[in-house]
Amino acid sequence: PSLSYRTGPYAVNGIPYADGYEDYLTLVNERDGGIGGVKAKVLECETGYNTQKGVECYEATKGEGALVYQPLSTGITYQLIPKATADGIPVHSMGYGRTSAKNGKVFSHIFNYPVNYWDGASHAVNHILDVNGGDIAGKTIALVYHNSAYGKEPIRTLEELSKKHGYKFTPIAVDHPGQEQKSQWLQIRRERPDYVLMWGWGVMNQVAIQEAANIRFPMENFIGIWWSGSENDVLPAGIKANGYKALTFHGVGSDFPIFDDIKKYVVDAGKAAGAGDQVGTVLYNRGLYAALLAVEAAKVAQEIHGTKDINAAQMRDGMEALVIDNAKMEALGIPGFGPEFSVDCGNHGGPGLGAVQQWDAEAGTWSLISDFAPSDMDVIQPLIDEDSSAFATENKIEMKECA
Amino acid sequence: MSPDFLNTIEVILNGLMAGVMYSLVALGFVLIFKASGIFNYAQGVMALFAAMTLVGFQTGQVPFSHLINAVFGTSIHSFGWTLPAVVAVLLTVVVMILFAILVERLVLKHLVNQEPIILFMATIGLAYFMEGMGDLMWGSEMKILDVGVPQGGSLWLEEFTAGWATEGSTYYGMYIDRLDIVATVVAIVLVISLTLFSQYTRTGRALRAVADDHQAALSVGISLRKIWVIVWAIAGIVAMVAGIMWGAKSGVQFSLSLIALKALPVLILGGFTSIPGAIIGGLIIGVGEKLFEYGVGPLIGGATENWFAYVLALIFLVFRPQGLFGDKIIERV
Amino acid sequence: MKNHGTSLVSNIEPGQEVLSVQNISLSFGGVKALTDISFDLVKGEVRAIIGPNGAGKSSMLNVINGFYHPQEGEVFYCGQKRNAMKPHQIAHQGIARTFQNIALFKGMSTLDNIMTGRFTHMKTNVLQHAFWRGPAEQEEIENRLKVEEIIDFLEIQTIRKTPVGRLPYGLQKRVELGRALAAEPVLLLLDEPMAGMNIEEKEDMSRFILDVQEEFGTTIALIEHDMGVVMDISDRVVVLDYGKKIGDGTPDEVRNNQAVIDAYLGVPHE
């Protein structure tokens, strides 16, 4: 099931994502007659981004033969980590959730491929390195972050990276919900960091981009995480948001063959989950991508276990053996849409490839300005190991052996 | 002048401006409290609702289109027109007046003479109701609000002040958002006219009477219903103004309703019953939280504004339990 | 079950001074509520305080039970000078009162209201109450017995469990008296206990007051506008006018005092 949130403070982001997710499964059902002939069903359950409702949703849906959960909220993911593991149902937190869940030896049922926040931090720094010809010693990078577990995720990584690359790092917290960011942006205006990164969410993104534009901070030096990089985030600032960058781990726009199918089988057939106006937006694509990965994993599972009607445990195996390469993407009608990656027993997060996209306010479109590039695993891997083993000790989990 | 000094001034000025923005929201609370003793929790949602309605009119959205589409399988979304901002604002004003009438008819009328906490609770119910209603009517996706309020730093000021710093230091001039300047002007106009209204008119006096004692007000022939409609309509319009100002910054979305939380410390600091208090309280909170975040924030990890505003208000309250300008809480036996 | 107030007074003989106020002045901003007032209350008497509206009578009671703090002057209680104290501390010294604008606890029943009057006599702590059985219950029952006596005495048995908010004005006044009596006070301050009652009820009320005075030797300060009642049941009368004392003495003396007649009584009262 996909736990969605079309209401509450983050509805703005939740809606297109959920639409994309659902539409893709509709497409699969309509066009292909299901996954390997078995119709897929989305159990959408509204959480309003509220942990408590998340529990209710989980319990309500797990009995219905749920194969995989997309909690779509870091809080709910954390909560499901032990529960779902105990129940033997895999969880896919794509680009959010607990970063160290990448370590499949500890987190047997949690998957966070293709990327995680620590990768993101590294991607951003890599991008800055690229722009500066590889040398950023002495530059300053500020991080504007949502003052929550989510927002704090990249700090450790960025600190480690600053040791390595010699830039100066300033974290600047914004309290929930983030409607008022004057102090933060005055500080940025005063200190003139060379780059500003942002881990924002909800209204905080819009206000930050607006404020950045107001103080005339050069937009191309302002890079957001993938949750700060949707159309919604840049539109309120209008033309001034031109040049704003954000990370991503999947393609942008609707220039892929698959969207023709979506149009044909879903939107025009009147089966779209939403109004159909979200197709091709960043978050829609992300939802679609999540669904696509789930379907692919299910296909793998069907293959491994030689059965069409897979259960949650089999699905987990499928996810663990998932391989996405260019040929497959081509076949699926999304050539080059996402990075190539593969999942294995010890690595539930893939190689962590990500790209940078930039906003063109005139045209009102995002475009990729880099290839999918890897993150700095030398720095990240030790952090992951440290965190996951701490979790393992705390919860007395035996590390799984991986071949 | 040293850049540090200028920076502090800048922080203070921006604090003042931020404070004005809070005051805009706080004003709505004060109005309703003053006129009926009701602590209107729904004020924030009213701002959201007004802003949504405004955008809806402006862009020609069909109300309830999602619901209609879901039930009848149609796909209608827009009337296909766009209205000029002024017309949309006027239409929204009409809607807010209708809203006031409905609230009075359906809710307040039945709750005459109840304890404040009950009325408070009813407004929470109202907030829920409107939140759901707003989303049903206009959809919960984000909307862009543009009624032509200018935004961005004032270049003129920036250039004008850039030279003030001591030679040789890098100073970029002072930053003030033009939106804030507009907000300040609007707020000043609102405060002055509302103060005059409540202090010096017959209706204004009646408002205050109602807040003190519903029954006695009835007994001298004050129509609670009329008073309430007037007040809620005004509060609705004030909410719309707040919604426009805040919505211009962040787009119109659910979080807009949370600005109420920024207004509450302003409210208690200024006093629930004082219109000028809402402004002064706003200024104090604005400056206080910005200075604290500027001076102390970096030492303790920042993001202090939310709680600091409340703590600041709390400190003032310990010395003046009714807020700076609120009516004294009469304690007699 | 003795409170500190009682022990303080136990060595005071009838006829000796229980409380005296000396040179009290109290003003609120520009309003002078009391100017240089002195008088005393002796044990076991009914001391009436009368005077036109706004003369400062209620303010005087508020000074006595510590709710107002006079700018000047002293209060002597049981022969000792009283330091600045909080009203609740004064209550523990054995001073109880009723209020002009009824101050009952609206959300509670008559019984509970009167039980709160026993507050100064109850000692069990939170933990004991948390587990109820044992001392807490014991104490509740003991005090309940006292309260039932008072309920019987005031003849309000039938409204024992009624929330006081629903009671008519006069009965509320009676319950309030009950609450004050429940404290078994040394000094009882009554602020217009008979306002809003008819003759018959006033008679009853007078009876209660006199009985309390006789049975328990309670000293009573009484504010009342019904001259019939005042003249009949009080032993001595203080008269205030515009915050000043204009007369003090037995009812007969006061009745014939020209200043009092001019300021308050209007015509000589029969």
Place this chain on the structure above:
Amino acid sequence: MNSPAVADTPDSASAVSNSLLSVNNIEVIYNHVILVLKGVSLSVPEGGITALLGGNGAGKTTTLKAISNLLHSERGIVSKGSISYRGQPIADLSPEALVKKGVIQVMEGRHCFEHLTVEENLLTGAYTRGDGKAAVQRDLEMVYGYFPRLKDRRKSQAGYTSGGEQQMCAIGRALMASPETILLDEPSMGLAPQLVEEIFEIVKQLNEEEGVSFLLAEQNTNIALRYAHYGYILESGRVVMDGKASDLRDNSDVKEFYLGVSEGSKRSFREVKHYKRRKRWLS
């Protein structure tokens, strides 16, 4: 019928017979369960002073509130019977419509607007009036004339005035509406004896000079019957006796229970030993 002591009371109750306000057999229930009035009927003649007497909890206040339509806000309803003013039913009118018609109530227990100054309190009384500032100003002076004490305290918040001052303020406020009928609930409560006399003199003056009609609930039977033309005695939600004021004054039961006179002479409050007497008509 007039006794010499009250020769100044105009015995005109019989003359004014056309009923201004009439209450027919009303029942009032609070909170859906508490039946308080069990069929009360009374009528107030135009230009008359009618007294409503009775002990605590008899239902006087409830009757007045039923008339002025204030019960609704106390979760009370008139479940039976009808009330009409000048022949028209008024049960469905809002309280303010009733004030506009000229019926105003002075509520028991003061009910001043605490945070408003005394003068503002008085001015709210004139809220429904449309006859210009000058007239309001004139009436304000008139009220200050009646209650000089209020003039002294005009600028202080009503919440800080003494009990008696609040009572004056409440009465003054009602007068400011220049009503044609006033429902007075215990006007004498908490007022100094002199003032009580004065208030009743004001009542009388308004009644005679301006033709204002009064329905007054009063515990001070003595004075009420001295000024009223007609009286009703209410016990436990029923009218147990009614008649001309002068008749009532001479009734021996009334004498005994409401006037405190037994066997011809006034009883002393000190002497009343037995407080368990039964009212004869109830037993």
Place this chain on the structure above:
Amino acid sequence: MFYRQAGDFKSSYREDLQTFALKQDRWAYYALLVVAFLVVPFIINDYWASAVLLPFLILAIAALGLNILTGYCGQVSLGTGGFMAVGAYACYKIMTSAPDLSIFFVVLLSGAVTALVGLIFGIPSLRIKGFYLAVATLAAQFFLVWLFNKVPWFYNYSASGQISAPERTMFGWAITGPNAEAPVRYLFCITIVVLLAWIARNLTRGRIGRSWMAIRDMDIAAEIIGVDPLKTKLLAFAVSSFYIGVSGALFFSVYLGAVEVGEVFGITLSFLILFMIIIGGLGSILGSFIGAGFLVLVPVLLKNVMVNGLGWPTDIAAHIEFVIVGGLIMGFLIVEPHGLAQLWRLAKEKLLLWPFPH
């Protein structure tokens, strides 16, 4: 029609002080207990436990606590979420630093810690009253949440700042952690609930409760009677915070298992608990339960009806849910401002009078 109180025949004051004055009430209550302890555990499934019963029981404790403070002592507080967070974090710290301590005591200790914190935040209540106080308590709400988010010690320096409950057992049964079975968790919670409800009842029926109510109804008069306002209010804050702390601890450890402070213990939760007591009935133990039950059950019910039953899109269902819950809140207040518990009481009063209407 069998609901009868045969006259007010109580032979002793002890009987008159009983919680359930009527025999029928008493029996109904015992029956309820029997069902709760002996029947429910055997028929409960994961969904019912996690979606309905556990949140109901746990939030009912918080509602009880808030009701003590707000309903009985008259101090409106919007800091409940923050105090629940204190309970949760205290629980986490105690669990991880004393792994062998029985979870039962961990929970109680968490309550005690919260009581201390509540005491501190209660101090301003001496001067600040009414809505001023209500808003001022938000200072606690925001500050506490900020604190738990900012200071890594509270979450044992974990990278994400989330806390997760490790497995703890009692009598060999897992109470917390992913392996805890629904019936066990349920029994653990209901035991604590019954215990705390009983204590709340005891506290409110005697001297302590009366002093609270006196402060609520008229603080000046209470003080003049001899009630020390500071002590009384602080006691209310402490006791109430204890309950809220226990609830927070259970919410975290038994119910959710993992918590991010800003999201779970935010202001929404504070308001939710406040709704519960107002809808249920201020100053009523029963009301706390009714209110909690109502606000936990209704959304679940509505959702099930609209989404599963009628097949509406989840977002529209969610919006309608808001509209309905808001409408119900207003509706109930209009019908009976004193809450569902009062409605119940009135119904009983009517039954007692039956068949005579009055």
